[in-house]
Amino acid sequence: MSDRDTRHQQAMQKLKSRVDEKVAEATEQRGLMLVFTGNGKGKTTAAWGTVTRALGYGYKVGVVQFIKGLWECGERERLVEDPNLEVAIMATGFTWDTQNREADTQACREVWAEAERMLADPGVYLVVLDEITYMLKFGYLDIATVKQALAERPAEQTVIITGRNAHRELTGMADTVTEMQEVRHAFNNGLQARRGIDF
């Protein structure tokens, strides 16, 4: 074996030990709370990727979309026929289009009621609260209400929260938090959002 091959083998052996050690230490099993936040692309997309994954195993999934209700949406077209997927949409569209705080608050509370129902249902394996962070930021929902529903959810249920500027009380109670940071975004360099990629 060449020197390079030997060094490679030793480095991989070391890496393997570290991986094995971490796997052995991870013994607790329960539903998780994940937060995908930050200003970069990929938050909602990662949530939908997880939805696909969970549905692939035959689990029931609930998705609540707090902002993108009026967008076309390839993944929804595809997945909507799955009897294990339920999608609730705040269908008023972008809050910067409606510009009406009272109507938006009302629409938000209605769709939050759907979220609360899903968060109380032990049959739902995964709940996605897509872009709920903005609802808290705009004051359409209060953090105490959301925290309580999350804390009281069934032990086996996983929740994913997406959106920029996640409330620190949400990141504080989450098991996994990823900050998606925008290094560069095509849209800011004059490139149009692309069908089947961006929406």
Add this chain to the structure above:
Amino acid sequence: MSDRDTRHQQAMQKLKSRVDEKVAEATEQRGLMLVFTGNGKGKTTAAWGTVTRALGYGYKVGVVQFIKGLWECGERERLVEDPNLEVAIMATGFTWDTQNREADTQACREVWAEAERMLADPGVYLVVLDEITYMLKFGYLDIATVKQALAERPAEQTVIITGRNAHRELTGMADTVTEMQEVRHAFNNGLQARRGIDF
């Protein structure tokens, strides 16, 4: 209208102007190159979310998996029946399990040939090179070869690259780069990876 409602409306009007302005400025239409990098959870998941989206519109998609070949994978189970999806897998498994540089290099080159074929096919709307960054890092592939295939791909084709420590020449040529930063990861706090969520 209350003062608070008026302030909200004004803030939203301002936000809407900024959004509209950016939409008007984005006039170029072509396939994009996206990089999901960083040490946080969500890179591969965001790529799979985009795959679901593109398939939802009926586009052809090619996925090349450079590392996770031997993992169970809910999204693949679900999507594999889609005639528009082709998945090529480097089926040697984790390189820290094989610990054999020569065999891994050979396996990598074989699956890279599949990637090159997809990257040359104008019928493929989206190509995902999942965890290819490690192949460059370990020296199984050279950056010049990869850059050339990316640069010469059809203008309408979008490519997504995932993996930690993306080569700066890759991020440099990408249209969108998101750095997924780990703020917290359940796995590091003793929580087991969860079926249908993590894999």
